[in-house]
Structures are given as structure tokens and as C-alpha cells.
Amino acid sequence: MLILGIDTTQSNAQIALLQNKQKLAVCEFFLERMESLPALLHDLFQERGILPAELGGIGFVKGPGNYTGIRAGLMVVKTLTSLYNLPLWGFTRLETALYSLRHLNTAISPVFNVRQGQFYTAWGQWQKDQAQYLLEPDTWALEAWISKLEQSVEGSLPFIISNEPLDINLPWLPLGNMALAVAELSAEKIAAQQTAPEVLPFYIRPAVQIPQGKKTSPPP
Structure with missing residues (x-):
């Protein structure tokens, strides 16, 4: 089974092809314009000798992150799934991060910069086929989040996971x-023949002028 994975939550889009659980391609592109994503996919398929109709499904990171990137990426994957009658699964960056590091066998804290000094984060672990949280996903100033972890965790703090350097x-x-x-x-x-729920974009709007050390909550 051939699966396409796409993450357009950042300016560098990531694309992966997985065939029978083996990596076929893993690529990262700087997308100055998100309109170039279909052309990049076309070139990747052509290089690998693959037709879109051969795909068995698509996985998409639905947010939070770059608003334009998420919207454009979702439009592309929904077009592909509609044209070729493919299942589409969407997961948040937190869910995807917890799944990717499930081998650590411990609760971790991925943090994602959503700008204006705010980070979307949680403390949790991938267990029983889903993300399970000890501290629920929320938007925090980084120092306030570290303080919250120190208050909540007995013993050593959990692993902090990030896709960019942290101060x-x-x-x-x-x-x-x-x-x-x-x-x-x-x-x-x-493979488990589960029914995919509708994939909708997941956005975070950082609060403006947040007092130091205060947290904000995602919009309802």
C-alpha cells in the first residue's frame, strides 16, 4: 500500500511516500508560494515512477501553523482524495509528534511556536492508538509552560520536543x-479499516498583548 504524507504547517513543506511500511521518499521544500505544491508533487511522483491513482491513502498534518500553508495543503490533498477516491486522515501537530516519538514509552511535551511569544503544547503520550494527555493541549508563554510542568510533574521534567531551537x-x-x-x-x-473523520484545518490565533507569564486558550 502506497501512502502519501504531507505537512504544510510551516514555510518548509514536508512530503513523504510510504510503501508497505517502508520509506520510499522523504522530502522537504521551501515553498515561497503554496501554489507550487501540486507541481512539486507531480515532479516527485514522476521521479519515482508513481501515478496518483496508485496511492492507497493520504495523511495530512492539519495544524496549527501557517494559515496559508494549511489551507493550500488541505485543498491539494482533498482534490487528490476526491479525484482518486482515497481515504484522507488528518492529525494535529501534537498528535503526530506524540505518535512519532511513541518509542520513548513516556509522556513528552512537544512545543510549537505559534508566534507572538506563544507556544501550542501539551504533556502527553501516544497510547492505545490515540494521544492521551496528562496536561491538555493549550497555548502558553514558554516560561509559564515550563513552570506549569515543574508544578505538575513529580521528579524529572518530561522531554521537551521542538522543531526549532528553544531559548x-x-x-x-x-x-x-x-x-x-x-x-x-x-x-x-x-490497514485497520477505520473510517476517517472529515479533515478540517486546525488553527490557533495567538492572543495579542498577553501579560508576562499568562497563558491563553485556543479559540472555541
């Missing part, structure tokens, strides 16, 4: 390729 006096781990992770996760769902 903290704590060890942190880099995040792997999200497109590959979402392809692997979607392949599991499709």
Missing part, C-alpha cells in the same frame, strides 16, 4: 519529519 535552560529533543510520521500513522488507520 530555555533545559535539554530538548529535535522533532523528526512530520510528513513521514503522519504517513505511518495514516497507514495504520487504513
Whole structure:
């Protein structure tokens, strides 16, 4: 089964092809214009000698992140799934990160910069085929989130996971390729013949002029 994974939540789009649980391609492109995504996919398929009709499904990282990237990426994957009658699975960046690091066998804290000094984060672990949270997903100033973890965790703090350098006096781990992770996760769902829910974009609007040390909540 051939699965396409796409992450357009950042300016660097990630694309992965997974065939029978084996990596066929993992790519990262700087997308100055999101309109170039279909052409990049076309070139990738052509290089690998693949037709879109050969796909068995698509996995998509639905947010949060770059508003334009998420919207454009979702339009592309929904077009493909409609044209070729493919299952489409969508997962948040938190869900995808927890799944990708499930081998750590411990609760972790991925943090994603949503600008204006705010980070979308949680403390959780991928268990029993889903993300399970000890501290629910929310939007925090980074220092306030570290303080919250210190208050909530007995013993050592959980691994902090990020896709960019963090200005903290704590060890942190880099995040792997999200497109590959979402392809692997979607392949599991499709193989289990689970029904995919409708994929909608997941946006976070950072609050403006947040007092130091305060947290904000995602919009309803």
C-alpha cells in the first residue's frame, strides 16, 4: 500500500511516500508560494515512477501553523482524495509528534511556536492508538509552560520536543519529519479499516498583548 504524507504547517513543506511500511521518499521544500505544491508533487511522483491513482491513502498534518500553508495543503490533498477516491486522515501537530516519538514509552511535551511569544503544547503520550494527555493541549508563554510542568510533574521534567531551537535552560529533543510520521500513522488507520473523520484545518490565533507569564486558550 502506497501512502502519501504531507505537512504544510510551516514555510518548509514536508512530503513523504510510504510503501508497505517502508520509506520510499522523504522530502522537504521551501515553498515561497503554496501554489507550487501540486507541481512539486507531480515532479516527485514522476521521479519515482508513481501515478496518483496508485496511492492507497493520504495523511495530512492539519495544524496549527501557517494559515496559508494549511489551507493550500488541505485543498491539494482533498482534490487528490476526491479525484482518486482515497481515504484522507488528518492529525494535529501534537498528535503526530506524540505518535512519532511513541518509542520513548513516556509522556513528552512537544512545543510549537505559534508566534507572538506563544507556544501550542501539551504533556502527553501516544497510547492505545490515540494521544492521551496528562496536561491538555493549550497555548502558553514558554516560561509559564515550563513552570506549569515543574508544578505538575513529580521528579524529572518530561522531554521537551521542538522543531526549532528553544531559548530555555533545559535539554530538548529535535522533532523528526512530520510528513513521514503522519504517513505511518495514516497507514495504520487504513490497514485497520477505520473510517476517517472529515479533515478540517486546525488553527490557533495567538492572543495579542498577553501579560508576562499568562497563558491563553485556543479559540472555541
